[in-house]
């Protein structure tokens with residue numbers, strides 16, 4: 229087991245506990261490691277699902293749990309064999325901190341599909357024997373292969389969410405060939421959804437936002453949507469029947485996906501990135517007529533994450549964030565549940581120094 233040091237963090241002790249200040253053990257950087265002082269960490273809805281053990285069937289939570297996988301900071305120490313980073317560089321870490329590096333998926337740069345990954349939090353940590361702890365902390369130590377370069381021109385608070393909300397929407401948009409001339413729907417204008425709108429617009433697609441929140445209509449247009457549909461309004465929905473090449477569903481809770489499958493054209497695809505607690509019902513006939521397909525997509529690999537960050541640097545794209553101190557994290561979770569955030573909370577980790 230590696231030598232460790234104490235880092236400050238915010239953790240939950242059970243599915244129903246609030247976050248409190250705590251101390252965790254991080255490994256001292258080994259030869260290939262980069263130690264990063266965390267400056268900002270985004271709050272993903274997955275953090276909430278995990279902290280509250282809502283994914284117990286698939287990924288039960290080990291407590292205490294320190295979430296956070298939208299991490300941006302500065303390099304404070306490097307191991308002897310690190311070549312890509314030096315002390316003082318900006319650096320970022322997303323949802324993965326390691327993988328076997330040898331399987332066909334890793335060889336293809338698709339580490340998100342590796343059968344032996346290490347997720348950034350709540351995953352067995354082979355260095356410490358505990359579980360991994362995420363970015364609600366003052367520092368993190370990650371093997372160089374999983375550390376991303378950050379374009380210097382981007383606002384850092386708004387860059388943090390790119391590491392999950394950004395790559396999770398970028399990857400399926402690219403995979404399904406979203407480009408000029410395609411009609412693309414984005415369902416749910418939250419952290420993921422608003423990044424998807426920015427990307428679909430930047431890629432040149434005709435972009436339609438589906439929202440349950442009337443008060444997000446103006447924002448959707450400002451973020452790059454060509455049209456906005458209030459999904460509770462059946463007439464507004466019916467106007468788009470059979471017209472979409474691709475729909476990305478980024479909803480965090482139970483909802484009717486059949487209503488969106490009906491909006492796809494022949495051979496159209498609906499991809500789920502949202503991961504609600506309970507299974508979603510699918511009407512077979514909705515897929516049969518029109519040979520439509522339903523898919524899912526998890527985060528993204530390291531090369532594609534770097535590609536996305538570089539694209540954001542070139543197009544000056546960041547997340548729209550509400551910057552909060554770590555002490556407000558419990559309030560932030562309650563607001564996230566009410567779809568009341570525009571459009572991502574980004575924790576200013578300097579606030580942790582006060583603990």
Ligand SMILES: NC(=O)c1ccc[n+]([C@@H]2O[C@H](COP(=O)([O-])OP(=O)(O)OC[C@H]3O[C@@H](n4cnc5c(N)ncnc54)[C@H](OP(=O)(O)O)[C@@H]3O)[C@@H](O)[C@H]2O)c1
Nearest residue numbers: 273274416417418419420439440441480481502503526527
């Ligand atoms: N696939 C992956 O790798 C991956 C990665 C990250 C996150 N996720 C998952 O993706 C989902 C979204 O994450 P997020 O961080 O973007 O969450 P978020 O910021 O809370 O956004 C979710 C949005 O879904 C809509 N929504 C919420 N409740 C709804 C309901 N009952 N019916 C219909 N729409 C509803 C709301 O949009 P409107 O107000 O516009 O209706 C809300 O803003 C979560 O389940 C998360 O765990 C998956």
Ligand SMILES: [Zn+2]
Nearest residue numbers: 272274392393
């Ligand atoms: Zn996430």
Ligand SMILES: [Zn+2]
Nearest residue numbers: 329331334342
């Ligand atoms: Zn692998």
